[in-house]
Amino acid sequence: MLLSTPRSSADKTAIKVAVLLSVGSHPLTGRGRRAEQDARALEMALALPQADAQLIHAGRLNDESEPALRSYLGMGPQQMTLIQQPKQADVLPALEKHLRQLGPKLILCGSRAEAGEGSGLLPYLLAEKLGWPLISGLAAIESVDGSSATVLQALPRGQRRRLRVKLPALLTIDSAAPVARQSAFGPARRGQLAEVDAPVQMDTEQEGWEVQPARKRPKRLKIIKATSARDRFKAAAAKSEGSGGQVLKDITAAEGADAVLKLLMEEGVLRVSS
Amino acid sequence: MSDIIRRDPRKAWIARNRLHPEHASVLAELGMGDAQPAQWMGPNGVMRKDPHRVGFIGPAGIKRIDRSGVQGAPGQVQARSTAAQDTRTAVLIAEPAFHIVVVPDMAGGRLSAHDRDLLGLARQMADKNASAQGAVVAIVFGELKEDSWGEAGIDRLLHLSDAALEGYSPEYRIAILSAAERELKPRYWLFPDSSLGGGDLGRRLSVRIGERAATQVWQVDLESETPRCTGRGAAGRKDITRDLPRVLLALAECGEPVSDTRHEAQAIQLQQPLPEQLVRIEDLGAVAVDPASVALSEAEFILSGGNGVRDWDGFHQAARVLGATEGASRVAVDDGFMARDRQVGATGTWVTARVYMAVGISGAIQHLQGIQSCDKVIAINMDPGCDMIKRADLAVIGDSGEILSELVKRVDGLKQENRDVA
Structure with missing residues (x-):
């Protein structure tokens, strides 16, 4: 059933949290590094009180990926489970098998990988296979008890939404989550990579794909659909910048404040109800 | 009387001189009046125009011809405006060969620009084969404010609103979409690849129906023998071109929005009732966020202070009462009044606020660069000639401290009123 790794007695009440980690790549140099969102997921797991964080990576161990993987260990945990998978393998069956064996209450991961296809479909596939609920775009975990977790989801414009989810659950982390701690060199060197063998299923569908370096997207042209020459000329000659707004001169402070308040109310940015 | 046509040169002269006081009566007499x-239409099928009869006499007594039809004779205006409306051809697809389902985000209850691009792409895919046209079905949830469905290119509209659909309810929505999949059997599913909403729902649906979705699609090639699509991969550093799958998650500007056709947007319903849902994710509502903790780059409302601010306590007080995120110009930061991470501009943060209120900021070019994607800019400044006033949508010339304290008084008053009512 459970993996028989030695644990301290305090860990008996601990909530087992699996963190799925991937090898990231630097946006400019393309060099391997810890993936930004995965590192935030690990940070969130390490910051949870009474959580037993289990680090899991499915992939290959080679000279390129090892420093990236070890930089996760440099954040504090002593061990990472490495599920051996060749390149171009579909890691889903192997991950599913391992996670069923491990039986965590929570699975945390970034919302999409920084290398490969990077479609962000894996958490959804995994949740569907395991039959667990999934919450995307997580900003924080507020509390976890035996049967449910209360979390904050990141919305646009820095807004947050509170959700409660029944455990076990899969949570994907947004870039709004707290920044990952620094990775220390010593712990990264000392940490262990425990290799586990797993069934291999190749991803054959990718063979028909063409993968190229990203091309610059064409800029959309302003299409002018005018019926008369005058309209076309006006559209072409129009300045893109707004030609100045309303300027209120020689007025009292009260009148100025009224004008500003009116605009703020129109735009709906003022919250006077609470 | 002889048959010789006699001309009255004086009357002919008056008829030519449109400024003559007797011009109209002479024209009527000569039979060249309003008739x-x-x-x-000329005898050769060419439109003939009498330049003396179009246009109007301007206020300075000079004849003006306004070809836009905005001004001029009232009868002409009517004709022009109806003509402008009629340029969109109404398209009616009674028996579609197939369906394409689009699930727009409907941020704020309206179709966003991203949604319209997606509908434009759906339209392209549906109209590819003119002999077997498909129908674009939009599935929308919750309370809506949008009313131009047909103009956006929607043939069928499936609108579901339910108390259970408010807030974050992906499990219920997926149940509805799965039911739509069974009933409509759409050829393609299109979602906007936004972080929440379409990006989330689309991935859930693709997993549920067992189809490997193409994500971050920005180009769809319908001309090749098998349709292909190109999407970003590897965090935007790779382009992946592949055969078009049934589920597409597309980026903004993936297609041109529909502009010259109008569709019927006929309301449809699901035939089968939905199965009972086990709710595992419960929405506990929005959380009040401290505006000071919101990252400057994504704040909605910023109150920014510069060199002209004298009363910094009053400024902070105003930001707190207004519920605004604080920003600062470089001078204010260099002088130590604000923290470095609050600096707005080319060297600081590029902000995207909907309303940006600049207090005592003259508007250096670096600062104006930083606020170029803000919607509304309010400037409060002593100097009426500064660059910020030119950029601002509303500029108030005066002492910033006084205006801010007046504003705080008014907002406090409004809050008090609301409390009394409640």
Whole structure:
């Protein structure tokens, strides 16, 4: 059933949290590094009180990926489970098998990988296979008890939404989550990579794909659909910048404040109800 | 009387001189009055215009011809505006060969620009084969404010609103989409690849129906023998071109929005009732966020202070009462009044606020660069000639401290009123 790794007695009440980690790549140099969102997921797991964080990576161990993987260990945990998978393998069956064996209450991961296809479909596939609920775009975990977790989801414009989810659950982390701690060199060197063998299923569908370096997207042209020459000329000659707004001169402070308040109310940015 | 046509040179002269006081009466006498239209079909099938009869006399007594039809004779205006409306051809697809389902985000209850691009792409895919046209079905949830469905290119509209659909309810929505999949059997599913909403729902649906979705799609090639699509991969550093799958998650500007056709947007319903849902994710509502903790780059409302601010306590007080995120110009930061991470501009943060209120900021070019994607800019400044006033949508010339304290008084008053009512 459970993996028989030695644990301290305090860990008996601990909530087992699996963190799925991937090898990231630097946006400019393309060099391997810890993936930004995965590192935030690990940070969130390490910051949870009474959580037993289990680090899991499915992939290959080679000279390129090892420093990236070890930089996760440099954040504090002593061990990472490495599920051996060749390149171009579909890691889903192997991950599913391992996670069923491990039986965590929570699975945390970034919302999409920084290398490969990077479609962000894996958490959804995994949740569907395991039959667990999934919450995307997580900003924080507020509390976890035996049967449910209360979390904050990141919305646009820095807004947050509170959700409660029944455990076990899969949570994907947004870039709004707290920044990952620094990775220390010593712990990264000392940490262990425990290799586990797993069934291999190749991803054959990718063979028909063409993968190229990203091309610059064409800029959309302003299409002018005018019926008369005058309209076309006006559209072409129009300045893109707004030609100045309303300027209120020689007025009292009260009148100025009224004008500003009116605009703020129109735009709906003022919250006077609470 | 002889048959010789006698001309009255004086009357002919008055008829030519449109400024003559007797011009109209002489024209009527000569039979050249209102009876003759300003334009008519000539004998060779060419439209003929009488330049003397179009246009109007401007305020300075000079004849003006306004070809836009905005001004001029009232009868002409009517004709022009109806003509402008009629340029969109109404398209009616009674028996579609197939369906394409689009699930727009409907941020704020309206179709966003991203949604319209997606509908444009759906339209392209549906109209590819003119003999077997498909129908674009939009599935929308919750309370809506949008009313131009047909103009956006929607043939069928499936609108579901339910108390259970408010807030974050992906499990219920997926149940509805799965039911739509069974009933409509759409050829393609299109979602906007936004972080929440479409990006989340689309991935859930693709997993549920067992289809490997193409994500971050920005180009769809319908001309090749098998349709292909190109999407970003590897965090935007790779382009992946592959055969078009049934589920597409597309980026903004993936297609041109529909502009010259109008569709019927006929309301449809699901035939089968939905199965009972086990709710595992419960929405506990929005959380009040401290505006000071919101990252400057994504704040909605910023109150920014610069060199002209004298009363910094009053400024902080105003930001707190207004519920605004604080920003600062470089000078304010260099002088130590604000923290470095609050600096707005080319060297600081590029902000995207909907309302940006600049207090005592003259508007250096670096600062104006930083606020170029803000919607509304309010400037409060002593100097009426500064660059910030030119950029601002509303500029108030005056002492910033006084205006801010007046504003705080008013907002406090409004809050008090609301409390009394409640």
